[in-house]
Amino acid sequence: MPQFDVAILGLGITGFTTAEYCQQEGLSVAVTDDRAQPPLLNRLLSEHPDIPVSTGAFDQVMLLNSKRIIVSPGIAPSCPIIQWLHDKNKEIISDIDLFLERFSGRLIAVTGSNGKSTTVKMLHDFITQSGQSACMIGNIGQAALTYLLKKSAPCDWVILEISSFQLHWTQNIRADIGVLLNIYPNHLDWHEGIDAYQECKCRLLQSSNSVVMPHALADLADQYHFKDKVVGWIPSYSCLNESALDIDNRIIDSLPYALHKSAIATWAIAQIIGLDKQSCIRALEEFQPWPFRCQHEKTHTGNWYNDAKSSNLAAARYAIESVSRKHGAKVIWIAGGVTKNEDFSQVKRWSSKFVSQAVIYGQDQQQFIEALHGTCAISPVKTLQDAIALAHSTMKKDDVVVFSPAAASFDQFENFQHRGQCFSEELLAVMPG
Numbered sequence: 001m002p003q004f005d006v007a008i009l010g011l012g013i014t015g016f017t018t019a020e021y022c023q024q025e026g027l028s029v030a031v032t033d034d035r036a037q038p039p040l041l042n043r044l045l046s047e048h049p050d051i052p053v054s055t056g057a058f059d060q061v062m063l064l065n066s067k068r069i070i071v072s073p074g075i076a077p078s079c080p081i082i083q084w085l086h087d088k089n090k091e092i093i094s095d096i097d098l099f100l101e102r103f104s105g106r107l108i109a110v111t112g113s114n115g116k117s118t119t120v121k122m123l124h125d126f127i128t129q130s131g132q133s134a135c136m137i138g139n140i141g142q143a144a145l146t147y148l149l150k151k152s153a154p155c156d157w158v159i160l161e162i163s164s165f166q167l168h169w170t171q172n173i174r175a176d177i178g179v180l181l182n183i184y185p186n187h188l189d190w191h192e193g194i195d196a197y198q199e200c201k202c203r204l205l206q207s208s209n210s211v212v213m214p215h216a217l218a219d220l221a222d223q224y225h226f227k228d229k230v231v232g233w234i235p236s237y238s239c240l241n242e243s244a245l246d247i248d249n250r251i252i253d254s255l256p257y258a259l260h261k262s263a264i265a266t267w268a269i270a271q272i273i274g275l276d277k278q279s280c281i282r283a284l285e286e287f288q289p290w291p292f293r294c295q296h297e298k299t300h301t302g303n304w305y306n307d308a309k310s311s312n313l314a315a316a317r318y319a320i321e322s323v324s325r326k327h328g329a330k331v332i333w334i335a336g337g338v339t340k341n342e343d344f345s346q347v348k349r350w351s352s353k354f355v356s357q358a359v360i361y362g363q364d365q366q367q368f369i370e371a372l373h374g375t376c377a378i379s380p381v382k383t384l385q386d387a388i389a390l391a392h393s394t395m396k397k398d399d400v401v402v403f404s405p406a407a408a409s410f411d412q413f414e415n416f417q418h419r420g421q422c423f424s425e426e427l428l429a430v431m432p433g
Contacts, residue, residue, distance in 0.1 A: 302395050
């Protein structure tokens with residue numbers, strides 16, 4: 001068996017890009033996946049036939065004969081192969097480690113439970129409106145190593161969206177500015193507890209030159225010993241108005257309420273890096289959000305919101321509350337999927353204020369039903385298609401429907417994008433002529 005510089009565990013987007021990058025850089029690389037037909041297998045075989053690939057089970061011989069193991073972010077630390085690698089004293093790193101070993105520009109790394117992608121895009125727009133160049137990488141869509149693969153002209157700022165999964169596997173994280181947006185219970189099934197999840201987020205802040213974080217989480221700066229690095233505090237959100245946003249004494253009424261938190265966080269970062277205020281205001285006024293973030297669907301009947309990105313209770317609560325306040329009425333909530341070991345005990349308290357009817361589908365339907373018992377009308381259905389049809393058949397002219405699943409998508413969909421697209425298509429199908 002040949003010796004490899006790198007073995008890649010998992011052949012998804014991260015694994016494929018990492019393999020491509022290693023080969024371009026002259027590193028000997030091999031890939032193994034426990035799935036018989038991982039999503040990018042055929043493409044790898046076609047475009048890089050000289051890269052050894054082993055599927056159906058993790059290839060222990062291949063792993064033993066590799067100097068370093070790069071783990072794809074979706075592989076949980078509880079996976080048996082991870083313990084086996086630890087027992088063999090193998091070096092385990094992430095694609096972000098490989099990226100940072102070769103990256104020499106200015107980096108802003110953004111993490112948090114919710115709002116990362118919106119904040120990264122908003123910050124990108126702030127920077128470019130201010131006359132500088134910026135590039136978005138990481139969990140936002142373009143893998144970090146793709147930035148290096150392209151060998152394009154360096155950007156003034158590179159903005160990295162980084163998840164707790166990526167932070168867990170990254171051994172030497174560093175950034176010029178580390179940003180924490182919020183922490184809510186999320187992915188606790190993967191991290192095996194809130195403490196481990198919180199620690200992953202704070203590792204970024206401990207290793208950054210400067211930190212921007214919420215006032216509300218100031219205790220973490222003491223607990224994890226990085227208070228001296230905090231250069232900017234994100235203010236609390238009690239000042240938010242559901243109809244307009246006050247930024248630097250300028251009222252911005254074009255930005256949806258659901259994006260106000262991201263706007264306040266982005267403004268705090270912008271001031272730290274010295275961006276022109278008027279340019280940032282203009283970027284906010286012109287901001288176009290990513291799809292499926294509390295997206296208002298154009299329909300003939302009622303008001304429908306597609307918040308398919310929502311995968312935890314905190315995200316769903318914020319979407320529901322913001323839409324309910326905007327319309328001055330309780331909403332019909334469509335939710336369901338695969339929950340993440342969250343505590344549902346608080347759902348009853350806020351849903352009673354903002355939800356008139358809940359239409360629940362998916363694998364963990366019963367958890368939602370039990371949590372919502374006694375707070376609103378509950379309608380269990382099998383699929384998202386059924387949920388849309390039921391909501392449409394029962395809603396009145398001015399009713400408001402919020403699709404905010406509060407759960408992972410993989411029981412019925414490929415990912416949240418697929419879930420959001422299906423919602424839009426099914427909604428269109430039930431609408432009259």
